[in-house]
Amino acid sequence: MTPSTQNDAWNAGDSYEAFMGRWSRKVASRFLPWLGAGETLDWLEVGCGTGALSATILARCNPRSLIGIEQSAGFVATAQQNVTDARAAFQLGDGQALPLDDNSRDVVTSALVLNFIPDIPKALSEMRRVARPGGAVAFYVWDYPGGGLEFVRAFWRAATALDPNASGFAENTRFQFCTPHGLTELAQAAGLQAIECTALEVPTVFEDFENYWRPFTLGTGPAPGYCVSLADDARERLREKLHGDLPRREDGAIALRAKAWAIKAVAV
Numbered sequence: 001m002t003p004s005t006q007n008d009a010w011n012a013g014d015s016y017e018a019f020m021g022r023w024s025r026k027v028a029s030r031f032l033p034w035l036g037a038g039e040t041l042d043w044l045e046v047g048c049g050t051g052a053l054s055a056t057i058l059a060r061c062n063p064r065s066l067i068g069i070e071q072s073a074g075f076v077a078t079a080q081q082n083v084t085d086a087r088a089a090f091q092l093g094d095g096q097a098l099p100l101d102d103n104s105r106d107v108v109t110s111a112l113v114l115n116f117i118p119d120i121p122k123a124l125s126e127m128r129r130v131a132r133p134g135g136a137v138a139f140y141v142w143d144y145p146g147g148g149l150e151f152v153r154a155f156w157r158a159a160t161a162l163d164p165n166a167s168g169f170a171e172n173t174r175f176q177f178c179t180p181h182g183l184t185e186l187a188q189a190a191g192l193q194a195i196e197c198t199a200l201e202v203p204t205v206f207e208d209f210e211n212y213w214r215p216f217t218l219g220t221g222p223a224p225g226y227c228v229s230l231a232d233d234a235r236e237r238l239r240e241k242l243h244g245d246l247p248r249r250e251d252g253a254i255a256l257r258a259k260a261w262a263i264k265a266v267a268v
């Protein structure tokens, strides 16, 4: 663990759902029609978390089977609890050393994970290894460099204004490669073919400030991890700054947007 990764705490399924799961489900619904995979296929999801994309695959794509690999035991437990479909199996594992045979899955996918994996080329080469020739390898990450994950970008902007050290933890600083060019280059280096990239956008509407702020106080993910690491008075200053900074609609809601970059490619 490096200083910049020390807040990347992915453990508590309920906190993740409140912070990110509610939005990642919406992105999953945009991703799958674009991916356009067929029915009755064998899927693998790397870094399945609490099962947001897995549940969407099961609901929309009629898979023959779906394996979710995840490094957090807490998230595996939440995914098993949330997704009880008999076609799905969730297990502990590392995306850098997938516990699966070569050429064993038709669709290998990953949602909002790649930037958190220490050795990204290794993870992509593992995804390609387990995909059947002609199968699909596809993934998406938030548009961190472009500020496309607006609710998290607003958090870091306020945090950095109060504490310049916060910038070292911010995803927009750490994950500069999350652009169409950077992601395409990674896919090419992994030997993938017919690479396509698209933007996936969803609205993120928080009914009021508390609905925005509370998930940051639960500690799951880089920004919440940073938030709970602050002393009480520093956290209160951050809360007040965000309370003043964030734009409100007439009904009091905070209406922002979230954009991800998605890649789909063919394994050979």
Ligand SMILES: C[S@@+](CC[C@H](N)C(=O)[O-])C[C@H]1O[C@@H](n2cnc3c(N)ncnc32)[C@H](O)[C@@H]1O
Binding pocket: 010, 020, 021, 024, 025, 046, 047, 048, 049, 050, 051, 052, 053, 069, 070, 071, 072, 075, 093, 094, 095, 096, 110, 111, 112, 113, 116, 117, 118
């Ligand atoms: C932002 S969450 C995304 C979860 C889920 N895919 C979704 O769309 O909601 C990132 C996930 O990647 C997992 N992860 C990070 N590094 C991993 C690795 N090396 N192997 C497997 N999973 C990993 C984390 O534990 C976490 O569940």
